[in-house]
Amino acid sequence: MDKPKTADIIIIGGGVIGVSIAFHLARMRAAKVVLVERKQLAGGASGLSSGLVRMHYDNPIEAEFAFNSFDTFRYFDEIIGGDCGFVGTGFVRIPHARNQERLRANVGMLQDIGIDTYLISGAELGDIAGYLQTDDISIAAYEPQSGYADPYLTTVGIAQAAKRHGAQILQGVEVIGIDLEGGRVRGVETSVGYIAAPVVVNAAGPWGSVVAAMAGIDAQITPFKHQATLIETPSLVPSPHLTIIDRVNGVYLRPETGRLSLTGISGGGQNTEVAIDELDGFGETPIPQIELNTLERLYHRLPAVEASAVRKGHVGVEGYTSDGHALLGPANGIDGFYMATGLSGHGFKEAPAVGQAMAELILNGKAEVVDITPLRPTRFAEGQIYEAPNAYQ
Numbered sequence: 001m002d003k004p005k006t007a008d009i010i011i012i013g014g015g016v017i018g019v020s021i022a023f024h025l026a027r028m029r030a031a032k033v034v035l036v037e038r039k040q041l042a043g044g045a046s047g048l049s050s051g052l053v054r055m056h057y058d059n060p061i062e063a064e065f066a067f068n069s070f071d072t073f074r075y076f077d078e079i080i081g082g083d084c085g086f087v088g089t090g091f092v093r094i095p096h097a098r099n100q101e102r103l104r105a106n107v108g109m110l111q112d113i114g115i116d117t118y119l120i121s122g123a124e125l126g127d128i129a130g131y132l133q134t135d136d137i138s139i140a141a142y143e144p145q146s147g148y149a150d151p152y153l154t155t156v157g158i159a160q161a162a163k164r165h166g167a168q169i170l171q172g173v174e175v176i177g178i179d180l181e182g183g184r185v186r187g188v189e190t191s192v193g194y195i196a197a198p199v200v201v202n203a204a205g206p207w208g209s210v211v212a213a214m215a216g217i218d219a220q221i222t223p224f225k226h227q228a229t230l231i232e233t234p235s236l237v238p239s240p241h242l243t244i245i246d247r248v249n250g251v252y253l254r255p256e257t258g259r260l261s262l263t264g265i266s267g268g269g270q271n272t273e274v275a276i277d278e279l280d281g282f283g284e285t286p287i288p289q290i291e292l293n294t295l296e297r298l299y300h301r302l303p304a305v306e307a308s309a310v311r312k313g314h315v316g317v318e319g320y321t322s323d324g325h326a327l328l329g330p331a332n333g334i335d336g337f338y339m340a341t342g343l344s345g346h347g348f349k350e351a352p353a354v355g356q357a358m359a360e361l362i363l364n365g366k367a368e369v370v371d372i373t374p375l376r377p378t379r380f381a382e383g384q385i386y387e388a389p390n391a392y393q
């Protein structure tokens, strides 16, 4: 397809966030939507995501995004078309002992949103998943319907739906400059020429700061490495098994197809920062020490992992803001330039609702699906970082 010379809305980035914005804009009959991806769809964080689809959060805004996205994963074929690989394994969030009261408060908050979740005891968790070590657990939060999906299938499936609704998707085309005049955006310079547009959306994920800088904005998105490891599912463990986030040991686990399981470190610790100028060449090769550390953490919850062989691993990169929440909304001081970046460690499961919220904001002036004003990009300059009353430390 030929490169267009003009568009009504340009989206920079073909990860799960960019394609979701394109889909919702096109579905809502925005005129000419063009998405520009410098590599290929899902070529950034999205393609390497662990793909957990759960709704447990310690704050209402991420929970509302996850809740309002959940049906898109469950009923992908009806809503988007095709298969996103969603498997409803059930999900449990095991809190650190010091956070039990916060967990109780947060489960109440999540139930008020409408999320199917409740508290279970360690003994009840043992009944659900007898292969887990549960002696140290007094309460945990359970979501019977949650699970995981395939991030590549999800991203490409949403992109195809966006195309069917009329959006144009350019792959292998890099945005190298943003054209501004008199305080408003006029278009983008790309590796294959100029595209004029009155609206430009920065959905460049961990590269969000690089793209924002093209418009003179200091977005302060810090890229962090995140290593995931694929292991053979221990023979005593059923497949698919429960998806877990265990904050006592700092590890997560979910099944993968073909009697494999995917695991990684939860809650930081081993996830190292990547300098912006090294972002394009960062090593995707797994680090053996992190792999070993992940398996040691998992062993405390799943002793049977001792006999599991490691199949492979990968390192992806996530773009974090300083409060761990996305930048969603108009960029400060530039008419027509929007930010939908810095999704941190939760952008995959939230992408359907984030895309809808951004499309509503751009076309109607207000996001209806979730109130995104607490995540406005200007909040840091205003000294109003987003903090939840019962955040887990």
Ligand SMILES: Cc1cc2nc3c(=O)[nH]c(=O)nc-3n(C[C@H](O)[C@H](O)[C@H](O)COP(=O)(O)OP(=O)(O)OC[C@H]3O[C@@H](n4cnc5c(N)ncnc54)[C@H](O)[C@@H]3O)c2cc1C
Pocket (backbone or CB within 6 Å): 012, 013, 014, 015, 016, 017, 018, 036, 037, 038, 039, 040, 041, 042, 043, 044, 045, 046, 047, 048, 049, 050, 051, 052, 053, 173, 174, 175, 176, 203, 204, 205, 206, 207, 211, 226, 227, 228, 315, 316, 317, 318, 340, 341, 342, 343, 344, 345, 346, 347, 348, 349, 350
């Ligand atoms: C290992 C790992 C595990 C994760 N696990 C989970 C999980 O279990 N659940 C969950 O919800 N989230 C998870 N995440 C986080 C989630 O994957 C991200 O928040 C999400 O994928 C971000 O999507 P995005 O579209 O914003 O960014 P990306 O997918 O990175 O997309 C940005 C795109 O912009 C393109 N781009 C950059 N600069 C330009 C330019 N100048 N011109 C054109 N294109 C450009 C890039 O090539 C890239 O494709 C995980 C992330 C990683 C790395």
